[in-house]
Amino acid sequence: MDAPRARPLEALPKAHLHLHFTGSMRHATLLELAARDGIRLPDALVHEWPPRLAAADEKGWFRFQRLYDVARSVLRTPDDVRRLVREAAEDDVRDGGRWLEIQVDPSGYGARFGGITAFTDLVLDAVREASESTGLGMALVIAANRTRHPMDARTLARLAGQYAGRGVVGFGLSNDERRGSTPDFGPAFAIARRAGLALVPHGGELLGPESVVTVLEHLGADRLGHGVRSADDPRVLDRVVAAGVALEVCPTSNVSLGVFGDLTSVPLPTLLEAGATVALGADDPLLFGSRLAGQYATMRAAHDLTDADLAELARMSFRASRMPEWRRTECLAEVDAWLAG
Numbered sequence: 311m312d313a314p315r316a317r318p319l320e321a322l323p324k325a326h327l328h329l330h331f332t333g334s335m336r337h338a339t340l341l342e343l344a345a346r347d348g349i350r351l352p353d354a355l356v357h358e359w360p361p362r363l364a365a366a367d368e369k370g371w372f373r374f375q376r377l378y379d380v381a382r383s384v385l386r387t388p389d390d391v392r393r394l395v396r397e398a399a400e401d402d403v404r405d406g407g408r409w410l411e412i413q414v415d416p417s418g419y420g421a422r423f424g425g426i427t428a429f430t431d432l433v434l435d436a437v438r439e440a441s442e443s444t445g446l447g448m449a450l451v452i453a454a455n456r457t458r459h460p461m462d463a464r465t466l467a468r469l470a471g472q473y474a475g476r477g478v479v480g481f482g483l484s485n486d487e488r489r490g491s492t493p494d495f496g497p498a499f500a501i502a503r504r505a506g507l508a509l510v511p512h513g514g515e516l517l518g519p520e521s522v523v524t525v526l527e528h529l530g531a532d533r534l535g536h537g538v539r540s541a542d543d544p545r546v547l548d549r550v551v552a553a554g555v556a557l558e559v560c561p562t563s564n565v566s567l568g569v570f571g572d573l574t575s576v577p578l579p580t581l582l583e584a585g586a587t588v589a590l591g592a593d594d595p596l597l598f599g600s601r602l603a604g605q606y607a608t609m610r611a612a613h614d615l616t617d618a619d620l621a622e623l624a625r626m627s628f629r630a631s632r633m634p635e636w637r638r639t640e641c642l643a644e645v646d647a648w649l650a651g
């Protein structure tokens with residue numbers, strides 16, 4: 311057996327396909343903006359950061375959402391939005407990121423920023439600026455919220471469709487998987503599909519394989535946010551693999567929310583052995599305390615991954631992305647160079 315050479319993971323080029331806008335905020339920025347506006351933060355976001363979470367029950371998820379709402383409340387000006395996006399890009403670049411698809415639910419910000427269209431324009435402008443200043447390739451995923459009415463999701467799908475080819479590459483569905491009825495969101499996903507967007511709903515995180523099947527059947531997912539619980543049922547996992555659906559696996563998030571007891575229980579080897587395409591993601595670094603390279607580092611340590619395994623994970627992140635083909639070719643060559651180096 312070759313001993314792993316442990317090449318630096320920050321130097322491994324990768325694409326980041328599962329990062330939420332609000333949850334990408336740096337902890338220091340949260341503290342600074344809250345102090346500026348005299349917003350009192352709960353201890354879990356100050357002295358006890360990163361917070362201890364567990365979403366195994368609805369009470370735990372409610373607590374997670376409460377912290378999320380507090381984080382959202384510190385973003386008050388267009389410059390705050392630009393800063394958040396720029397810092398998310400800088401942090402990904404530091405972690406070896408070459409491409410980022412950042413996910414936002416505009417309805418959480420519409421009231422403060424002149425409506426969901428104005429807010430989307432602002433975020434897209436911030437994305438262009440951040441991409442130019444950092445060199446990171448970036449695109450936006452618009453996500454609907456499954457705890458709101460499916461009509462709201464349709465409105466967001468139409469909005470996302472208007473920006474297809476102009477910075478928006480995907481349409482998602484987030485929040486507590488146990489709430490709302492997945493089939494009710496089918497029409498919204500049909501709108502997004504017709505617009506040519508990647509369909510990237512969350513599923514198979516808090517709920518098991520049956521939720522994966524429902525999301526595949528009713529929403530027609532191209533990628534699954536998490537989808538990690540497909541590993542609970544070999545037949546479902548085979549179906550995911552046969553359909554070519556990529557899984558956005560977020561190990562630190564899974565453990566923080568109690569989906570798995572520890573990092574070694576995150577079933578990455580099971581997914582890979584079955585032939586699944588996996589793209590590791592950080593989900594919400596603000597609440598889980600770990601960014602992009604951290605996901606590769608924890609999986610390397612938990613599952614004794616070789617550098618060849620890690621390079622393949624990075625390649626899969628590029629293949630599952632909606633990045634331009636010329637950029638993908640370039641990045642795949644960079645992964646080969648990392649492994650050869």
Ligand SMILES: [Zn+2]
Nearest residue numbers: 330512535593
């Ligand atoms: Zn997520």
